[in-house]
Amino acid sequence: MSARLSGTLNCVRRSTAVRSTSSTTALRSNSQTWRRWQSISQRPGSDRVHFPGAVNSRFTTSLNFQGTSADSAMPTYRILDQDGIVVDRNRAPLDVTDDQALRWYKDMLTVSIMDNIMFEAQRQGRLSFYMVSAGEEGIAVGSAAALLPDDVIFAQYRETGVFQTRGFTLDDFMSQLFANKHDSGRARNMPVHYGSRKLNIHTISSPLATQIPQAAGAAYALKMQDAGNPDRPLDKRRVVACYFGEGAASEGDFHGALNIAATRSCPVIFICRNNGYAISTSTLEQYRGDGIASRGIGYGIDTIRVDGNDIFAVREATARAREMALRDGGKPVLIEAMSYRVSHHSTSDDSYAYRAKVEVEDWKRRDNPITRLRKWMENKGVWDEAKEQEARSRIRKEVLGAFAKAEKEKRPPLRAMFEDVYAEMTEEAEGQVQQLKDVLKRYPNEYDLGDYDGGLDGLEKKPR
Amino acid sequence: MTARCSRSLQCLSIFARSTKSKVAPHRTYSSAAPANARLNLPVDFSSTPILHQSSKSILANPELPESVRKNSKTTRTNLFQAVNSALRHALSTDDRVLLFGEDVAFGGVFRCSMNLSTDFGSERVFNTPLCEQAIVGFAIGCAAEGMKPVAEIQFADYVYPAFDQLVNEAAKMRYRAGGTGMDCGGMVVRMPTGSVGHGALYHSQSPESLFTHIPGLRVIIPRSPSQAKGLLLAAIASPDPVIFMEPKVLYRAAVEQVPNDPYTLPLDKADILKTGQDITVISYGTPLYHCSNAIEAAEKDFGVSCELIDLRTIYPWDRKTVLESVSKTGRAIVVHESMVNAGVGAEVAATIQEGAFLRLEAPVQRVCGWSTHMGMAYEKFNIPDVVRIYDSIRKVAHY
Ligand SMILES: Cc1ncc(C[n+]2csc(CCOP(=O)(O)OP(=O)(O)O)c2C)c(N)n1
Numbered sequence: 001m002s003a004r005l006s007g008t009l010n011c012v013r014r015s016t017a018v019r020s021t022s023s024t025t026a027l028r029s030n031s032q033t034w035r036r037w038q039s040i041s042q043r044p045g046s047d048r049v050h051f052p053g054a055v056n057s058r059f060t061t062s063l064n065f066q067g068t069s070a071d072s073a074m075p076t077y078r079i080l081d082q083d084g085i086v087v088d089r090n091r092a093p094l095d096v097t098d099d100q101a102l103r104w105y106k107d108m109l110t111v112s113i114m115d116n117i118m119f120e121a122q123r124q125g126r127l128s129f130y131m132v133s134a135g136e137e138g139i140a141v142g143s144a145a146a147l148l149p150d151d152v153i154f155a156q157y158r159e160t161g162v163f164q165t166r167g168f169t170l171d172d173f174m175s176q177l178f179a180n181k182h183d184s185g186r187a188r189n190m191p192v193h194y195g196s197r198k199l200n201i202h203t204i205s206s207p208l209a210t211q212i213p214q215a216a217g218a219a220y221a222l223k224m225q226d227a228g229n230p231d232r233p234l235d236k237r238r239v240v241a242c243y244f245g246e247g248a249a250s251e252g253d254f255h256g257a258l259n260i261a262a263t264r265s266c267p268v269i270f271i272c273r274n275n276g277y278a279i280s281t282s283t284l285e286q287y288r289g290d291g292i293a294s295r296g297i298g299y300g301i302d303t304i305r306v307d308g309n310d311i312f313a314v315r316e317a318t319a320r321a322r323e324m325a326l327r328d329g330g331k332p333v334l335i336e337a338m339s340y341r342v343s344h345h346s347t348s349d350d351s352y353a354y355r356a357k358v359e360v361e362d363w364k365r366r367d368n369p370i371t372r373l374r375k376w377m378e379n380k381g382v383w384d385e386a387k388e389q390e391a392r393s394r395i396r397k398e399v400l401g402a403f404a405k406a407e408k409e410k411r412p413p414l415r416a417m418f419e420d421v422y423a424e425m426t427e428e429a430e431g432q433v434q435q436l437k438d439v440l441k442r443y444p445n446e447y448d449l450g451d452y453d454g455g456l457d458g459l460e461k462k463p464r
Numbered sequence: 465m466t467a468r469c470s471r472s473l474q475c476l477s478i479f480a481r482s483t484k485s486k487v488a489p490h491r492t493y494s495s496a497a498p499a500n501a502r503l504n505l506p507v508d509f510s511s512t513p514i515l516h517q518s519s520k521s522i523l524a525n526p527e528l529p530e531s532v533r534k535n536s537k538t539t540r541t542n543l544f545q546a547v548n549s550a551l552r553h554a555l556s557t558d559d560r561v562l563l564f565g566e567d568v569a570f571g572g573v574f575r576c577s578m579n580l581s582t583d584f585g586s587e588r589v590f591n592t593p594l595c596e597q598a599i600v601g602f603a604i605g606c607a608a609e610g611m612k613p614v615a616e617i618q619f620a621d622y623v624y625p626a627f628d629q630l631v632n633e634a635a636k637m638r639y640r641a642g643g644t645g646m647d648c649g650g651m652v653v654r655m656p657t658g659s660v661g662h663g664a665l666y667h668s669q670s671p672e673s674l675f676t677h678i679p680g681l682r683v684i685i686p687r688s689p690s691q692a693k694g695l696l697l698a699a700i701a702s703p704d705p706v707i708f709m710e711p712k713v714l715y716r717a718a719v720e721q722v723p724n725d726p727y728t729l730p731l732d733k734a735d736i737l738k739t740g741q742d743i744t745v746i747s748y749g750t751p752l753y754h755c756s757n758a759i760e761a762a763e764k765d766f767g768v769s770c771e772l773i774d775l776r777t778i779y780p781w782d783r784k785t786v787l788e789s790v791s792k793t794g795r796a797i798v799v800h801e802s803m804v805n806a807g808v809g810a811e812v813a814a815t816i817q818e819g820a821f822l823r824l825e826a827p828v829q830r831v832c833g834w835s836t837h838m839g840m841a842y843e844k845f846n847i848p849d850v851v852r853i854y855d856s857i858r859k860v861a862h863y
Pocket residue numbers: 158206207208244245246247248249273275277278279341345566594596618622625
């Protein structure tokens with residue numbers, strides 16, 4: 001490209017930069033673009049390409065298509081081995097207190113016990129649907145343990161441990177699962193689609209990957225709000241954490257999200273749970289590259305792959321990612337946490353229709369985030385079989401207590417069917433409420449309103 | 465678990481430990497019909513006139529080719545099996561037919577593609593990555609170069625990432641290409657649709673009207689196994705791209721006699737399921753069963769006679785059959801699950817108003833989903849039930 005031509009392009013860029021906006025952030029990144037554009041003028045005799053789309057690529061005379069190979073796969077970071085022993089004896093001491101480890105262990109155990117109970121409850125027809133996290137409790141609890149309460153979270157659905165770790169109570173879980181009037185989602189969503197403003201976790205949405213670009217946007221919002229805010233010194237600045245499965249990462253939304261997060265320097269941690277399956281589709285059919293991690297590199301995003309069965313590794317990687325995400329004005333980081341989906345996809349799925357039972361049994365025997373941490377605690381002498389039994393039976397009792405209470409509760413008032421579509425109910429919808437009320441009144445034997453708070457009266461407008 | 469202690473802690477802990485699930489008198493997620501209900505009863509699929517309960521009845525269908533009516537054996541088949549049988553026939557008679565989508569290889573989450581990958585090979589029946597825009601774009605490309613792709617979207621609720629491919633590409637390809645003669649006919653995009661009672665926001669949507677707004681796409685919704693088989697084979701044979709929406713609550717519930725031999729059904733004809741003199745009820749898919757029950761009760765109670773029409777092809781649609789019927793009856797009700805606002809009912813009602821105004825004895829009624837989302841705990845109050853259809857018949861009868 002000739003100097004004259006690039007000069008023209010520069011002019012075009014500069015004039016857009018001047019016109020575009022007065023926001024300082026925007027100006028800064030426009031001036032970065034400006035510098036990059038200036039650097040593309042090719043010096044005579046240079047050994048590098050200065051194309052605007054690849055500003056520092058070496059010339060080569062060997063005709064060589066780069067590919068991937070199995071030996072070039074990105075390594076997987078771990079701290080503990082399967083027996084709960086620290087692998088690198090020379091590493092700095094773990095910054096984990098016994099209390100912390102015990103708390104994370106109980107969080108994982110709670111998720112696991114609740115999962116077993118609710119799976120069985122679904123089989124009895126007490127709820128329509130459930131999804132367990134078996135094998136992935138460590139990813140959720142470990143990453144959440146590294147986040148701050150003010151950080152904002154977008155989840156997929158297999159991150160019950162994130163909710164548990166941040167303080168979602170058993171009553172909160174059960175109210176959502178039984179769609180009762182205490183469910184903050186107002187009994188509108190399928191089971192396990194939790195959400196909490198208090199805990200800064202956006203309500204889970206079934207359509208896959210939609211949360212990923214939203215997380216980038218939310219991170220940009222936090223960055224704009226926190227920059228220069230005296231209440232948010234550097235150590236109080238917020239990040240967004242966004243969870244998704246390796247299957248969801250095939251959606252266009254994933255790719256758009258990583259690219260926009262990188263170009264807008266958004267402080268967001270993308271946490272991919274790679275559990276080997278998307279329903280029946282194994283990763284062999286899902287992608288051909290080196291997992292999801294390799295894609296981060298492609299988008300210019302700092303990336304790490306971690307052992308999802310090692311809660312310490314997940315937690316440490318997330319803590320580091322959090323620091324990186326806030327450094328230098330912010331940037332996205334991608335974590336690919338490897339695990340195995342031990343359970344069926346959901347209660348609607350029978351995974352033995354597409355994978356052998358022995359495959360699952362092998363995995364279960366080989367490794368698991370809960371037993372790994374348990375072994376570490378036992379090695380340290382802070383846990384034993386008696387404590388295990390006591391913890392299990394106490395958690396079971398607590399879960400069953402919340403279960404029994406939530407199952408009896410009424411559903412929200414019927415009016416909740418129409419509310420929250422718009423901030424204010426439209427005149428059209430108000431008319432429909434009246435139409436429905438009219439039908440329910442004239443055909444009382446045809447409807448059972450006893451389950452709904454206030455019965456027929458629940459259609460009336462009430463101050464909320 | 466016994467009735468005595470169903471809610472107690474001890475009993476709950478028993479169920480969690482037990483391997484066998486016992487039925488307990490707790491609130492189930494799908495509540496039974498109220499004790500004294502007369503109208504809002506569950507559809508009895510073993511007696512509904514919407515389904516062909518006997519071989520004789522299905523083979524009397526004049527739309528079937530004569531050879532089928534004369535010679536075909538029939539089998540009791542549910543809707544997913546009927547779809548499977550149509551796909552099997554298409555794959556075995558035309559090498560150009562391909563079948564793909566998320567989790568299709570092991571049979572699909574609704575079992576529609578069971579055994580097809582094994583029998584026809586993974587080159588022709590395969591899993592795709594989890595990406596609807598890629599699935600539909602890929603299908604368009606296959607069709608544009610002479611194949612007959614049948615793409616599956618796992619739920620109609622998840623078709624939106626592919627909206628651009630459908631609306632801007634599939635629908636417009638022939639028009640855009642003009643004299644080049646290039647198009648993507650032969651492409652069929654199948655998707656399970658409609659309410660199941662507990663699917664909530666993202667497993668119970670009926671997005672057909674988003675596609676009926678788009679000239680260039682054919683939108684089809686079958687009501688039964690025998691209809692699904694014939695309409696799906698016609699869709700695969702069609703020179704136009706087709707969106708084929710399968711009411712998922714009917715996959716297992718709707719069982720009827722279906723001819724074993726292949727056959728197609730017309731893509732330009734509504735189906736008059738029951739003739740009548742006073743009121744025309746127009747619907748498609750699952751609500752037809754509720755319409756049928758409502759009509760039965762209303763005819764007894766009000767002494768009216770109702771005609772029931774299944775649109776089946778929602779767009780382009782058979783305006784003539786509907787206008788002729790309403791010209792005869794003078795009263796019309798349109799019933800569908802999806803939201804009333806800008807729904808299919810609006811198009812049908814406006815067409816009736818334009819084409820049969822002087823014959824109308826009452827305003828055209830729409831009995832549809834309300835203008836809200838499908839909140840889980842409220843589904844049965846949201847979609848049209850027998851009572852609302854019955855009440856609408858009462859209203860127009862006495863207008
Ligand atoms: C857009 C969209 N397409 C399809 C589905 C149906 N679906 C739900 S979960 C799932 C598999 C997701 O796999 P993955 O992202 O790996 O998460 P995992 O279940 O393994 O945790 C599919 C296909 C959906 N919910 N949304």
